[in-house]
Amino acid sequence: MSGRHRQTDVAEVPASSATRRIRLSIIAAIIGGLALVLVGRLAFIQLVMHDHYRGMATEEHWRQTAVPPRRGDLLDTTGLPLATTVTYESVYASTSEIRSPSVTAAALTPIIGGDPTALTTLLSKKRTAPTLVQRWLAEDKANEIKKLALDGIFLQLEPKRVYPQGALGAQILGVVGVDNNGLSGLELRYDRDLAGKEGSVVAERDTGGSAIAFSPQLYQAPIDGEALTLTIDRYIQWVAERELTAAVKAHQARGGSVVVVEPRTGAILASASLPTLNPDDPDLYSAHQVALYGIPAVSRALEPGTIFNVFTVASALDAGEVTPQTTFYNDGTLSYVGVTITDAKPHAPGPMTVLQSLAFSSNVGASWIGTKIGAYRYYQSLSRLQLGRQTGVDLPGEVDGLLRMPTDLDWSAIDLATNSSGVGLSVTPIQLAAATAAIANDGISAKPFIVRQIGSLASTQLNRPEGGAAIRPEAARALTGMLQAIVDDQTTIEGRLAHVPGYALAGKAGSAVIPDSTSSTQTSAVATFVGFGPTERPRFAIVVQIEAARDGVSPDEITAPVFNAIARQILNYYQIPPSRPVAANGT
Amino acid sequence: MRPPAKAPPRDTWLSGHASSGIWRRRIVISAVLLLAAPLSFLYLNQTSSLAAAGYDVAVLENEKKLWQMRNEQLRLQVTQLESLDRIDRLATTKLGMGPPQHPIYVNAPSAPLPPPPSPQVKPTPTPSSLVSAVLERLSGSP
Numbered sequence: 001m002s003g004r005h006r007q008t009d010v011a012e013v014p015a016s017s018a019t020r021r022i023r024l025s026i027i028a029a030i031i032g033g034l035a036l037v038l039v040g041r042l043a044f045i046q047l048v049m050h051d052h053y054r055g056m057a058t059e060e061h062w063r064q065t066a067v068p069p070r071r072g073d074l075l076d077t078t079g080l081p082l083a084t085t086v087t088y089e090s091v092y093a094s095t096s097e098i099r100s101p102s103v104t105a106a107a108l109t110p111i112i113g114g115d116p117t118a119l120t121t122l123l124s125k126k127r128t129a130p131t132l133v134q135r136w137l138a139e140d141k142a143n144e145i146k147k148l149a150l151d152g153i154f155l156q157l158e159p160k161r162v163y164p165q166g167a168l169g170a171q172i173l174g175v176v177g178v179d180n181n182g183l184s185g186l187e188l189r190y191d192r193d194l195a196g197k198e199g200s201v202v203a204e205r206d207t208g209g210s211a212i213a214f215s216p217q218l219y220q221a222p223i224d225g226e227a228l229t230l231t232i233d234r235y236i237q238w239v240a241e242r243e244l245t246a247a248v249k250a251h252q253a254r255g256g257s258v259v260v261v262e263p264r265t266g267a268i269l270a271s272a273s274l275p276t277l278n279p280d281d282p283d284l285y286s287a288h289q290v291a292l293y294g295i296p297a298v299s300r301a302l303e304p305g306t307i308f309n310v311f312t313v314a315s316a317l318d319a320g321e322v323t324p325q326t327t328f329y330n331d332g333t334l335s336y337v338g339v340t341i342t343d344a345k346p347h348a349p350g351p352m353t354v355l356q357s358l359a360f361s362s363n364v365g366a367s368w369i370g371t372k373i374g375a376y377r378y379y380q381s382l383s384r385l386q387l388g389r390q391t392g393v394d395l396p397g398e399v400d401g402l403l404r405m406p407t408d409l410d411w412s413a414i415d416l417a418t419n420s421s422g423v424g425l426s427v428t429p430i431q432l433a434a435a436t437a438a439i440a441n442d443g444i445s446a447k448p449f450i451v452r453q454i455g456s457l458a459s460t461q462l463n464r465p466e467g468g469a470a471i472r473p474e475a476a477r478a479l480t481g482m483l484q485a486i487v488d489d490q491t492t493i494e495g496r497l498a499h500v501p502g503y504a505l506a507g508k509a510g511s512a513v514i515p516d517s518t519s520s521t522q523t524s525a526v527a528t529f530v531g532f533g534p535t536e537r538p539r540f541a542i543v544v545q546i547e548a549a550r551d552g553v554s555p556d557e558i559t560a561p562v563f564n565a566i567a568r569q570i571l572n573y574y575q576i577p578p579s580r581p582v583a584a585n586g587t
Numbered sequence: 588m589r590p591p592a593k594a595p596p597r598d599t600w601l602s603g604h605a606s607s608g609i610w611r612r613r614i615v616i617s618a619v620l621l622l623a624a625p626l627s628f629l630y631l632n633q634t635s636s637l638a639a640a641g642y643d644v645a646v647l648e649n650e651k652k653l654w655q656m657r658n659e660q661l662r663l664q665v666t667q668l669e670s671l672d673r674i675d676r677l678a679t680t681k682l683g684m685g686p687p688q689h690p691i692y693v694n695a696p697s698a699p700l701p702p703p704p705s706p707q708v709k710p711t712p713t714p715s716s717l718v719s720a721v722l723e724r725l726s727g728s729p
Contacts (some may be wrong), residue, residue: 086663087656139660157652164666214637238671399690569686577692 012098045102063205065266069196071161071180072225074173076234077093077452085175086162088136089155091145095126097152105148108133111144128146136160158297163279169237170279172271172450184293186228186450189396193454196225231267231451235573236260240270243565249275251549251558257297257429258566263437263538266446269295294397301426305512306361307528308422311435313358313482315381316369317475324482330392334364336417340369359486361510363421368494370420375406384470385435386445387427393448402426422512433543436530440538443476480506484535497560498531500568501576507531511555524548529563536579540570
C-alpha cells in the first residue's frame with residue numbers, strides 16, 4: 001500500500017512541479033511584460049513627452065495675468081476733469097460654490113436691489129466662469145456684502161468711466177463701452193491715446209491662484225492712457241447748454257445747437273446740442289441712447305436759409321463787386337434764368353443798399369449779389385470759408401453738408417441765385433462757426449479743433465496748422481461793420497434782442513423753412529444766429545441754431561436772445577470792460 | 588619559567604577599536620543631529636515666516652488697492668461737489684444769488700506807485716574801514 005502510494009507520489013510530483021514552473025513562468029512573464037510596459041510608458045513620458053508635461057506643470061504653477069492700464073482723463077481747458085476713471089467693486093458669483101441660491105439671493109437683494117427670483121435663477125446656473133451679479137457697487141454696499149461672507153460670492157475691482165460734471169458736453173466727450181473701448185465722441189476719436197497699453201505679470205501661483213510673494217516674477221508694467229486737454233471751457237460750455245436748454249424748452253423746439261469758437265485760433269470753447277444723452281443713464285447702451293451718440297454740431301447739416309446772406313455778402317465784398325452802400329432796385333422779385341425769386345417778407349418796392357438787404361434778410365438782394373459775383377468766384381469764396389465741406393475738426397462723424405459746385409454734373413445756373421440766399425444747400429453748425437470766426441479774424445480762417453494737448457505738459461503739444469486767408473481783411477472789416485450796425489440798430493430784431501449795452505457786437509439772425517423730418521407734408525423752421533464780439537478784438541464767435549420751434553414765435557426772435565445771454569456771460573467771465581458808455585439803468 | 592604573556596582577548600582588542608569607531612560615529616552623528624536640528628528648525632521657521640510675510644504682503648497689496656479705490660472715489664466726490672450745476676443751485680436757492688446784470692468795471696489808477704521806503708540798515712564795515720578803525724583805536728585818535 002505504502003509502496004504504491006510512494007510510487008503514485010513520485011509520479012505526481014514532477015507533473016505538479018512542471019505545472020507550477022510553467023505557471024510561475026507565465027506569471028513572471030506577465031509581471032515582466034507589465035514592468036516592461038510601465039518602463040516603456042515611463043520612458044515615453046519622461047523622454048518623449050518631456051516638454052509637453054513640463055509645459056503643463058509650468059502652466060499649473062505659473063500664470064500670466066493681464067494688468068489693465070488706466071484710461072486717460074478728458075480735461076477742460078483749465079485742467080478740470082470732464083471724464084475720468086474711478087475703480088469700484090463689482091460683485092461676482094462662483095455659482096458652483098453656492099449651496100443654496102435662494103438663500104444667497106435673499107441675502108444679497110436687500111443690498112444690491114432687484115428681484116430675488118431673478119437672482120436665484122441666475123445663481124442656480126452652475127458655471128465654471130464667474131457670473132457677474134452687479135457691476136460697480138458703492139463703497140457702503142460693497143462693505144455690507146463683505147460682512148455677509150457668503151459662500152461663492154466675491155468682489156472684484158473694476159474701472160468705471162465717470163463724468164464728474166454730469167451731462168456737461170456729453171456728446172462731445174462720448175461714451176465708453178463696458179470693455180473700456182471708446183464708442184462715440186472724443187472717447188472714440190482718441191481711443192488709441194486714451195486707452196493706453198495693457199501690461200502683464202507672470203508669477204508662480206498658490207492653490208488659491210494668488211501670486212506667491214517673493215517668488216520670481218516677470219512684470220511688464222502697463223502704459224496708462226494719455227490725458228487729453230480740451231479747448232472746451234467748462235463755464236462757457238455750461239452757459240451754452242443752460243441757455244440752449246432754456247430756449248428749446250420755452251419755444252417747445254425739437255432741438256438745437258450752440259457752438260462757441262475762439263476766432264483767432266479756431267479753438268472750440270463750447271459745443272452744445274439738444275437732445276443730448278445722459279452718461280449716467282443705466283440704459284446708456286440702449287437703442288434710444290445710441291441714437292443720441294452723434295454730435296449734431298458736426299454731423300447734422302441743415303439748409304441755412306437767410307443766415308447764408310452773410311457769407312454771400314462776404315464773398316461779394318471780397319470780390320470787390322459791392323460795398324455796404326451799393327444800391328440796387330428791389331421790387332420784391334428777381335427773375336434769373338427763367339426762375340423768379342421773391343422776398344419772404346413783404347416790403348415796398350424801391351432802392352435798397354447791400355446793408356439794408358442784409359439787415360432785411362432779402363432773398364432778392366442776396367440772389368442779386370450772388371449773380372453779380374459770378375459762379376466761379378462765389379463758390380471759390382465759400383470753399384475758402386470752409387462752407388459745404390468738412391472743416392477737419394477732430395471730432396468723429398463730421399459730414400460735408402451739401403454744396404454743389406459748377407463742376408458738378410447736377411449743378412444748374414439757378415443754383416447760384418438760390419444758394420446765394422441759403423436755399424438748396426446744407427451746412428453744419430461747425431461750418432457756420434468756422435466761417436463766422438474767419439470774418440471776425442480779419443478774414444483769416446482757422447481750422448476748428450477741440451483737443452489742445454495730448455498728455456502732460458511735458459509731452460507733445462499739438463501743432464495747429466496756420467489759418468489761410470478766406471477773404472480780404474478789408475472785406476472782413478467792412479462786413480464786421482455791417483453786422484455791428486445791424487446789432488446796434490434798435491429797429492432790428494438783432495438790435496432789440498442781441499445787443500449787449502456797452503459792447504460792440506456783430507451778428508445776424510436768419511431762418512430757413514425745411515421739410516419736416518417727421519412728416520412728409522409739413523415744414524418746420526430752422527432759426528440760426530451767427531455773431532461775434534467784441535468787434536474791436538473778437539474773443540468769441542457764436543452760432544445758435546434752433547430747430548422746429550412750435551410756439552409760433554418768429555424764428556429770428558428765438559435765437560437772438562440766446563446769443564445775447566451767452567455773449568453777456570462770456571464778456572463777464574472774460575472780464576472784458578465795456579468799450580462804450582453804459583447808462584445807470586444798464587442800457 | 589615565565590608564564591607566556593597573555594595575549595589580550597581577540598574579541599576585546601577588536602571590540603576596543605570597534606567601540607571607539609562606534610563612539611566616534613555616534614559623536615559625529617550626534618553632532619550632525621545637534622547641528623541639523625536647529626538648522627532644520629531655522630529653515631522651517633524661515634520658510635513659514637516667508638509664507639506668512641507673503642500672505643501679509645498680499646493682504647497689504649489688496650488693502651493698498653482698496654485705499655487707492657477710496658482715494659479715486661473721494662476725488663470724484665470733490666469734483667462733483669465743484670460742479671457748476673451744484674454751485675448754481677446752491678447759489679440761487681440757498682444764498683439767493685443771481686447772475687450779475689450790470690457789472691461795473693473800475694479803472695485802476697495808471698499813475699506810477701510811490702517807491703518803497705528805503706530800509707534803515709547800518710552799513711556793514713568793509714575790511715578797509717575795519718582796519719582803519721582798529722588803527723584809529725590803537726593810535727588813540729577819535
